[in-house]
Structures are given as C-alpha cells and as structure tokens.
Amino acid sequence: MENDKLYQKCISYLKTLCEEIPERSVGSKGNRQATSFLNKELSALGWKTKVSELDVIDWEDGGATLQVADQSFNVLVSPYSLGCSVQAPLIGVSSLEKLERQDISGKILLLYGDIAKEQLMPKDFVFYNPEEHQKVIALLEQMQPAAIISATSRNAALAGGVYPFPLIEDGDFDIPSVYMTEEEGRKLLSCIGNPAMLQSRSTRIPARAYNVVARKGGNMDERIVISAHIDAKKGTPGAIDNATGIITLLLLAGLLKDYSGDRLLEIVAFNGEDYYGVPGQMDYIRKNQGHFKDIVLNINIDGAGYKEGKSAFSFFNLPEAMRALANDMLARFDGITEGIQWNQGDHSIFIQHGCPAIAVSSQWFIEHIDSQDITHTPKDNLDIVDCCKIVEIAEALTWLLRK
C-alpha cells in the first residue's frame, strides 16, 4: 500500500520533470522551472531550503552550412560555440604532432582521426583534464584558425551516446566550431587546400540557474550529503540522466520528513553536471571550502532506475561500521547489488575532498559506460525507467539513513 503510493508519486514526478518541463539544460527556462518545482516540493515536505544563484549561458543553435567548391557538407554547431561567417582555405590535421607543425592561422581547420577521437575537456574544467587535451586547446588558441570543423565518431565515456559527438563543447573557448560524422569527414578530406565557406548561426545568451540545498535535523559538524544533478543535456528528456536522481531525493525527503537525528541531512540538487562549466558544483565547492571534513558521507544518485538489470550501489572509502551497515542493506533489498567503482559523477567531488561516498546508479549503465548509446540522446526518456527500482532505492537509503 505504502509502496503503491510511492510508485504513483514517482510516476507523477517523472512526468513533471521529463514531459511537462520539456528540457532542463542549464540556463534554459525548463531548468529554472525544475529547480523551482524541487524547491517548492522540498519546502512543502518540511525541509529548510536555500537556493544559490549561478551566472551561466544558454545557447541557441541556429544551424550551420559548409560549402567547398560546389559541394555542401552536413555540419552541426558545437554546443555553446560562437557563430561565424568565414571564407578561408581548408586545412586538415589528424594528430597533435601535426598540429604543432602546421600553419593553421586564419584557415578553416578540419580535425580528424587520432586528434578527434575523444571529446576535449572544457578548458576551465578542473576535475579531470588530460595534458594532451590542454595542449590541443592551447595550440588552437595560440594559432587562431578562422574556424574549426571536427569529424568524430562515438565516445560514450566522455560524450554520452551521441553520434557524431562534438569534439569541442565549451562556452569559454572562442574559436567558432562545428562537427560532422566520420564519413562526411572522409569526403571533406578530398577538398583540402580549396577555399571553404562556413556559416554558423550559433548564439550565446547570458542566463541564470540555481542550486537547491535542503536541510533537516542535527548539527553542521556531522553532515550526510545526499545529492543528484538536476540538469540535462540539450535535446534529451534526461529521464535516467538524471530525473530519477532528483525523484529519489524527493521520495527520500518525504520518507524522512519526521527525521530528527543528530546528523544533519543535506539534500543537494547540483546544477551543471552535464554542462561545460559545472557552475553548481563549483559554487558548492567554494561555499564548503574548509567544511568537507564535516561531511561523514555523500550519497550521489545518477543514472538510477534503468529498466534492465539491478540497481548498483558503489562504495568509496566507507569506514568499517558504515560498510557493515551497507552490506546489511544489500542483503535486505533484492534489487540492489554492489556496483563497480566509476568516476563520472558528482560523488567524485566528495571523494577528492576525502569524504566517504556511495554512488547509486544502474548496474547495466556503469558496466556499459563506454559503449551505451542512450545518455544525452532522445532515447533517455520515460520508456526506459522502472519506477519500482526508484522506490526500492529510496526505501533502502531511508533504512540506511535511519540507522
């Protein structure tokens, strides 16, 4: 009976977040609707909420065209790129070594092959940024090509399940760029040296977004932080990534509405996990500088509730007593299993600051993180969610948090 009520709630939250609100990309109106909805629900459940405002940019994709000689090529605007209208000779580069040697200034630069195999991390992204990516970005900014075209394939681990993927997705990088499929790239290679004409109607729009933090019980010196990111990529309803995470927070908030334990419970909806500048995460880190030692545990939910397979709880540096409780929980809830450790989520922030953490996701997703074609695409919709799993996760976490 109680379960049935939770199940119905889960479905209604899912419809609100993924259908009534059409998109939740950072800076969009839908994103602000989602944070305001969450804030209201949490307050109504008796949690003390606080929002913090973030300066971000939204992005409007007006499409792009590329012409070389009499041929047109299919290109897509890189997210958050500046627009352009340029005519310049086309040059091609396939590796970092070649980039160092070629004179690319003022030309339209095609990046293909090895140098375009994985998405370049945004230049100001501090959590993970391979030296090779930083070198490529620095060289491009130094030599200033007129525009960049990248020919890419698939890179599920860094860019989600999209094909082709944008090599560059960075609102802090100011050389206009577009991207195309590998096949289109192979055709374009035969045009190297010819004058090319690239037009891209892409606009950056200053906007606002919000983090939502809600608290209950105890004192600040011993905090348990339960988090999920509320934003989604443009062009996806973001059901598994990560409406189900926010819904788990809401179900938990309801189940724990009478909580009055010694430890402070803090619910955090991060705004920006799927956005180049991770503004919500940066803001939270700034505000908690020096206080991460008070966080006794982070539980982060991302990618939970996929219809196939079990829910997966991955454990990071849990103290012995907590680990024993977690094992007890695994034994009580049939649909939950221990997951392998993975890093592409907001639990990493807490782990990097020395806090123990539990990452909650779907086993199928974390085991197919490099090959799945669902996240960040229209396929991540209501049809792939099993609400029974969300209810079970909320109940298991409530059990754990009450101990």
Ligand SMILES: [Zn+2]
């Ligand atoms: Zn996510």
